[in-house]
Amino acid sequence: MNLFETALHGSQFADPDSGFRAYADENSFIDFLLLEELGRTVDGYRSSCFFFKDKDSNGGKITMGPAWDYNLSFGNANYCDSYLTTGWHYDFNSICPGYYPHVPFWWLRLIQDTTFDNNLQCRWLNFRQSFLDDDSINAWIDDHVNLLQEAQQRNFVKWDILGEYVDWNYYIGQTYDDEINYLKNWIAARLIWMDDNLPGTCIATQIAGNTNSNSSLRIYPNPASSVLTFEMKDWKQKTSLTIFNSLGQEILFSEVTSTRLKVDVSKWPQGIYFYSAEISGKFESGILVIQQ
Numbered sequence: 001m002n003l004f005e006t007a008l009h010g011s012q013f014a015d016p017d018s019g020f021r022a023y024a025d026e027n028s029f030i031d032f033l034l035l036e037e038l039g040r041t042v043d044g045y046r047s048s049c050f051f052f053k054d055k056d057s058n059g060g061k062i063t064m065g066p067a068w069d070y071n072l073s074f075g076n077a078n079y080c081d082s083y084l085t086t087g088w089h090y091d092f093n094s095i096c097p098g099y100y101p102h103v104p105f106w107w108l109r110l111i112q113d114t115t116f117d118n119n120l121q122c123r124w125l126n127f128r129q130s131f132l133d134d135d136s137i138n139a140w141i142d143d144h145v146n147l148l149q150e151a152q153q154r155n156f157v158k159w160d161i162l163g164e165y166v167d168w169n170y171y172i173g174q175t176y177d178d179e180i181n182y183l184k185n186w187i188a189a190r191l192i193w194m195d196d197n198l199p200g201t202c203i204a205t206q207i208a209g210n211t212n213s214n215s216s217l218r219i220y221p222n223p224a225s226s227v228l229t230f231e232m233k234d235w236k237q238k239t240s241l242t243i244f245n246s247l248g249q250e251i252l253f254s255e256v257t258s259t260r261l262k263v264d265v266s267k268w269p270q271g272i273y274f275y276s277a278e279i280s281g282k283f284e285s286g287i288l289v290i291q292q
Contacts, residue, residue, distance in 0.1 A: 025059070032065060049068075074190075132191070227265065229263075232259050241256055268292075273290060
């Protein structure tokens with residue numbers, strides 16, 4: 001631990017050989033940061049935080065995890081700004097300077113490393129194209145709502161707390177459905193904010209079907225089987241999207257009226273498709289894959 005913190009605090013902390021990476025598993029730190037920030041977990045990084053040193057025969061590095069303690073997470077705590085969908089929780093010490101324990105200096109230091117930031121951005125984009133896609137998250141929540149449908153009714157018969165404040169609630173839903181909708185809306189807003197504010201530039205990984213890191217368009221998930229989301233970074237009035245099948249036949253044309261356009265592809269035949277987008281007078285094109 002002393003060697004790790006000394007390296008991280010030193011002037012050569014970003015050196016790939018002698019810096020913090022000599023003592024820490026970078027990928028585990030990246031995943032842990034994304035998880036804590038996604039839920040803006042009020043106890044994250046500081047009080048409810050596990051890590052371990054792997055055995056020497058397996059690299060011997062400090063590794064973050066396992067994940068633990070998310071009851072005061074995802075908008076469910078009413079203090080230290082943790083209910084907000086904006087802002088970074090690794091900045092907890094400046095948000096709640098009198099609240100202990102503090103977040104260790106590690107995280108503010110790590111994001112000063114450009115390589116760490118770029119790797120963080122790539123990891124985030126990979127997640128957003130798969131299990132952190134908006135539709136995937138909502139489907140996961142709905143599956144568990146269905147699984148718990150009978151249990152939640154028994155729960156609130158025994159503990160009649162719907163519509164009642166319980167430490168440390170921020171939102172107090174009147175029904176179970178109210179609570180689920182709040183959770184979905186909070187996560188959706190948090191994802192958008194992280195999309196727009198996460199540091200780094202991903203140049204090593206193909207981004208949602210585009211190889212151009214300066215693209216104004218994100219497409220996810222790609223491949224898709226149900227819904228494709230087209231997200232424009234700088235949407236302006238003159239934006240349109242055209243999709244063609246492999247025969248060159250136009251199968252969709254849409255004027256885009258917001259930063260996001262969702263296209264239902266659940267009934268499209270499996271195969272390769274092509275898109276052309278005009279965004280503020282500039283054209284981008286690429287390949288879509290539909291898997292049924």
